[in-house]
Amino acid sequence: xxxxxxxxxxxxxxxxxxxxxxxxxxxxxxxxxxxxxxxxxxxxxxxxxxxxxxxxxxxxxxxxxxxxxxxxxxxxxxxxxxxxxxxxxxxxxxxxxxxxxxxxxxxxxxxxxxxxxxxxxxxxxxxxxxxxxxxxxxxxxxxxxxxxxxxxxxxxxxxxxxxxxxxxxxxxxxxxxxxxxxxxxxxxxxxxxxxxxxxxxxxxxxxxxxxxxxxxxxxxxxxxxxxxxxxxxxxxxx
Numbered sequence: 599x600x601x602x603x604x605x606x607x608x609x610x611x612x613x614x615x616x617x618x619x620x621x622x623x624x625x626x627x628x629x630x631x632x633x634x635x636x637x638x639x640x641x642x643x644x645x646x647x648x649x650x651x652x653x654x655x656x657x658x659x660x661x662x663x664x665x666x667x668x669x670x671x672x673x674x675x676x677x678x679x680x681x682x683x684x685x686x687x688x689x690x691x692x693x694x695x696x697x698x699x700x701x702x703x704x705x706x707x708x709x710x711x712x713x714x715x716x717x718x719x720x721x722x723x724x725x726x727x728x729x730x731x732x733x734x735x736x737x738x739x740x741x742x743x744x745x746x747x748x749x750x751x752x753x754x755x756x757x758x759x760x761x762x763x764x765x766x767x768x769x770x771x772x773x774x775x776x777x778x779x780x781x782x783x784x785x786x787x788x789x790x791x792x793x794x795x796x797x798x799x800x801x802x803x804x805x806x807x808x809x810x811x812x813x814x815x816x817x818x819x820x821x822x823x824x825x826x827x828x829x830x831x832x833x834x835x836x
Contacts (some may be wrong), residue, residue, distance in 0.1 A: 784812065
C-alpha cells in the first residue's frame with residue numbers, strides 16, 4: 599500500500615512539474631523591502647503598485663524581449679485578477695518550499711499529507727441529486743451560488759466534488775469553509791501537491807483538476823489564521 603501511495607504521489611509531481619516548466623504559481627518575495635513592484639503596462643513605471651510579500655501571482659512563461667520582467671496574473675485582495683508584470687528576481691516559486699508528503703491515500707476518496715508540523719486532509723465524493731447547490735442553467739452550464747463552476751466541460755455533467763479540506767499547522771486546525779471549494783469540481787486527489795514555508799507557517803495546496811477537457815489549476819494559501827484563495831488559473835479564460 600505504501601508503494602502505491604508513493605507511485606501516485608510521484609505521478610502527481612511529474613504532472614505538476616511538466617505543467618510548471620512553462621507556467622506556475624509564485625509569491626511576491628523581497629527579503630529587504632518586504633514588498634515588490636507590479637505594473638499593469640510595460641514602461642508605465644510611474645504608476646507601479648507596491649504588493650506585499652507572500653501575495654499570490656500566476657507566472658507565465660518567460661519572454662526574452664521584456665527580461666527581467668515577467669508577465670503575471672495578480673490575485674488581488676478583492677478576489678479580482680489583474681494582468682501585469684513583476685521582476686523575475688522578486689518572486690518565490692511555491693514549489694521551492696518544503697514538500698509535504700502523502701501519508702495515506704484511500705480508494706474512498708481521501709488523502710492525507712503530513713510532516714512534523716503540518717497535516718492536510720482532503721476528501722472528495724460523487725456528485726448526487728442531493729447536491730442541489732450545483733445548479734444547471736438554461737444555457738447548459740453549471741453554477742454554484744451564481745458562480746460558474748470549474749472542471750466541467752460543455753455538454754458534460756458534474757461527477758466529483760470536494761467534500762472537505764482541512765489543514766493543521768503546529769496543532770492549529772483550519773477547516774475550509776465550503777465557499778472556498780464548492781464550485782471547484784472534478785478534483786483529482788492524485789494530481790495535487792502540498793508545500794510548507796516553515797519560517798512563516800504558511801501551507802500551499804496546489805491541485806490540477808478537470809482532466810484534459812476542462813483543466814484548471816488551483817492554489818490555496820493557509821496560515822494558522824485561516825485560508826486565502828482559492829486562486830484559480832483557467833487556461834480557457836484569456
